[in-house]
Amino acid sequence: MATNLVRLLESSIRSNNAGVASRTLRVFSSQQQQSEQSVEDDEEFRVLNLRTVKQQARKRVIKKEVAPPPRTTHMPVDQDWTAVWSGPRSFHPASVPLPLRQGYTERGAAAPSKYANAELMKIPNFLHLTPPAIRQQCEAIKKFCTPWPKGLESEATWKAIFPVEVVTTDYCHSLPTIRHPEARRVTITLKLTDLKFDAHAKDKFLRLVGDRYNQETGVLTFVADRCPTRKQNYDYALYLLTACYHESFITEPWEDSKSEADMEVYLFERNKAKVSAEAILNWNATGEKQAPSATYADSVEKLINEGENEYNIAKYKEEVLKMLKIAI
């Protein structure tokens, strides 16, 4: 121990001297080195040295860096953690004052500690997103946020003013490209009841849109993804809606040739039932003609459109008895 200390002192003196005096007093320094060497050589066997001191290859001392103690030992308890770990970074054991353990071991043994532990470095950590950090950052960006307008609290209230919903999708992933083929897709939905129609236009509109109308929910859905950009797809979807809506109000000349076989619902006005009812009502009448009542027409239509069920048949019976003025 003592010899080591002496050596350390000597080496420090030597290095100091060499730094200060080597440039100015070369001769002196060489002499001094010789004298030092004599002191050093006392301990070991002296070898014959034919070369000059200068030519002698110096023994290279490999300096080993002394690792400082981990940072965690100096950390105060009430430090600002957001300043220590300010951004995303892979795990570093000397900066995290937590007794973490992670990894697989044989049964019964404790998991490896945090030092030189690859398991802890592999998984992305959230040490930069601690609750105080999130609060700080949210307070900083809160000024860019605006509150939801008053009066639009429930879905019913905003549906009345904003009936159209446009669904678009953004993607954030780690592919080499930032493009995503699905990002161009635009979906427009609205209720059929939000559009105003007459009977002919509604029928024609539903025929034009086809599958885009959901009979059960009454929702129209237009999906566009054929154009390369989202803007183009949005414009195209709106164009489709507009074109279908305006086209449905056009009555083509060939639409008048729709025969009874083409009808999708039974209409009292167009059928034999009306003629027969009128014939019975106006039997042998000479003055103005009597027309069957609207309730009778309704009951006949329901009977044929909805099918023969107990209620419809009873209603029909009642209407017939009323029309023919038969009292039971």
Added chain:
Amino acid sequence: MLQVLKSLRLTQPTRFASALSSTVTNTSSITADASSAVNSGEPDKLYSKLEIELRGIDPAVLKSYTWFATTAAEHLGIELGKCWSPRKAHHERMTLLKSVHIYKKHRVQYEIRTHFRYMNFHKLTGSTLDTFLEYIERNLPEGVALQAAKTELQQLPAHLQQPPEQV
């Protein structure tokens, strides 16, 4: 963080101004028609729903990220909807011969497990949505993919509000 703020500052001001003007109009008269308002400018958009789908290899990372996003939403005053994840991961399996050429009975199986997680946020204005989405996207950890489906509310276009007069 500083970087986030800086970039936010760079991108946001115009949007922010327009958002302010639109909220003023929105609160005064519910219709978000900014043309009649004093502050001329682009009216802010309204989003009824923001649905976020996360997919990743590690369920623990997804869980932590969900916690982060929901906490941030809470601080920003965004209404939180349903947050859920399916119980089982998607397994994409590939079965190969173990040897190069023959021995058909001996195979190896490789698989990729993808875990999913969903979050819903309701009633966001355009500026809130942009701020929030950028914030959580910038803090997305490695190996996690995010899909954000935005439901924007719009008025019926003027040419669809009334039936066409002459066709």
